[in-house]
Amino acid sequence: MCFHPQAYSWNSTYYVQAFKNMDIANTSKFLWAIVAAISFSGLLSLQSLYFLMWKWRSTKSHIVELEAALAIALKQRAAERTGRIRAQRELRQALLGGKNLKEGNVVAYPMTPIGTVRSCFSTRNGTPRQPMLVSLARASLVLSSKGVPAESLDGLLKYSHCWLLYVFHENTDLPSLWKQPAHKDFKAKVRVPRLEGGKLGVFATRTPHRPCPIGLTVAKVEGIKGATLLLSGADLVDGTPVLDIKPYLPYCDSVPESSAPSWVQAGGEDDVIAMASVSFTENFATELAKCWDVMGKNSLYSSQVEIQSLVEQVLSRDIRSLNQRQRPHNGKVVYHLILEGINVSYSLEQEGVVVVEGAALDCSFKHICSRDTDPRSWRHLFHKS
Numbered sequence: 001m002c003f004h005p006q007a008y009s010w011n012s013t014y015y016v017q018a019f020k021n022m023d024i025a026n027t028s029k030f031l032w033a034i035v036a037a038i039s040f041s042g043l044l045s046l047q048s049l050y051f052l053m054w055k056w057r058s059t060k061s062h063i064v065e066l067e068a069a070l071a072i073a074l075k076q077r078a079a080e081r082t083g084r085i086r087a088q089r090e091l092r093q094a095l096l097g098g099k100n101l102k103e104g105n106v107v108a109y110p111m112t113p114i115g116t117v118r119s120c121f122s123t124r125n126g127t128p129r130q131p132m133l134v135s136l137a138r139a140s141l142v143l144s145s146k147g148v149p150a151e152s153l154d155g156l157l158k159y160s161h162c163w164l165l166y167v168f169h170e171n172t173d174l175p176s177l178w179k180q181p182a183h184k185d186f187k188a189k190v191r192v193p194r195l196e197g198g199k200l201g202v203f204a205t206r207t208p209h210r211p212c213p214i215g216l217t218v219a220k221v222e223g224i225k226g227a228t229l230l231l232s233g234a235d236l237v238d239g240t241p242v243l244d245i246k247p248y249l250p251y252c253d254s255v256p257e258s259s260a261p262s263w264v265q266a267g268g269e270d271d272v273i274a275m276a277s278v279s280f281t282e283n284f285a286t287e288l289a290k291c292w293d294v295m296g297k298n299s300l301y302s303s304q305v306e307i308q309s310l311v312e313q314v315l316s317r318d319i320r321s322l323n324q325r326q327r328p329h330n331g332k333v334v335y336h337l338i339l340e341g342i343n344v345s346y347s348l349e350q351e352g353v354v355v356v357e358g359a360a361l362d363c364s365f366k367h368i369c370s371r372d373t374d375p376r377s378w379r380h381l382f383h384k385s
């Protein structure tokens with residue numbers, strides 16, 4: 001073969017010349033080879049065409065299948081949504097007692113406490129009227145095991161204080177509130193002891209007897225152990241249901257230029273009367289030791305000495321009711337106060353001089369006398385052993 005330019009151009013003369021030079025047998029062999037080659041390649045391309053068509057068809061049917069599945073899923077999602085919306089509407093309707101959802105008709109919203117407070121204040125008597133008055137007051141809030149995970153408290157330890165929204169669960173008028181939640185019988189004005197029987201609008205006071213018996217308080221965040229939040233300074237009664245916890249933000253929650261009437265200010269008329277002194281008898285120490293033997297492992301405090309300090313702090317203010325204070329009494333009157341299930345008895349030697357005389361365990365507060373360690377107790381939380 002020579003690489004003559006003619007070999008690359010279409011030159012029929014060149015091919016005719018080649019045929020002429022072959023004998024007949026060779027020529028037919030050659031032709032057959034060409035025919036075979038052509039048909040083989042044709043077969044091959046037909047096959048690949050068929051394969052491509054099959055492939056395309058199966059892809060297409062696959063796409064159709066996917067589209068159908070997507071349509072079904074979307075339909076289901078839409079059905080779920082309408083179902084959910086209908087359920088929500090039905091729930092609201094049920095809460096409204098079948099009334100139409102219009103403004104003014106709303107009767108109640110579903111709010112379940114997130115947890116319950118275990119507090120050193122076993123009863124309302126002795127529980128401070130305001131937070132932060134008794135710094136030794138301790139409380140532990142255990143989140144409800146149903147639906148409020150311990151992780152909900154993550155990050156709260158970074159704040160020194162928190163707000164607590166709670167229910168005044170010991171209000172004696174709660175049963176009537178259940179029957180009549182629409183505020184029909186609610187009294188707009190309340191008597192304020194500090195105003196010598198003078199009345200004020202309920203929203204100008206912090207009375208527990210409010211149209212919505214919700215309390216607000218601030219407490220010091222002491223620690224977090226699992227689903228338990230440890231607090232101090234709170235003015236909460238044992239067993240208080242808590243609705244919400246929010247961090248206290250000093251930059252916006254404390255208002256430096258704020259003002260209040262004189263009767264609510266510290267040292268003002270509303271400030272609880274400070275006692276001159278609090279002392280303890282030897283009998284008290286002996287009886288407290290007996291109590292501690294039984295309830296120490298369930299206490300919010302780590303020693304009997306700490307409990308005595310708490311008693312001192314609580315009684316350093318006059319916690320007696322106005323009635324108790326004004327009642328004329330001849331001779332010695334013994335008063336009682338229950339802290340951590342311990343019934344503490346005290347009397348006034350003279351005006352403002354408190355003598356703490358005795359201590360007796362009141363096992364109607366079951367957790368305090370329980371043989372099992374209370375999971376909310378100090379020992380359980382800090383000295384797991």
Ligand SMILES: *[C@@H]1O[C@H](CO)[C@@H](O)[C@H](O)[C@H]1NC(C)=O
Nearest residue numbers: 123336337338343344360362
């Ligand atoms: C405390 O104990 C005394 C008896 O020592 C009792 O009369 C009083 O009712 C008790 N206080 C409370 C609140 O249970």
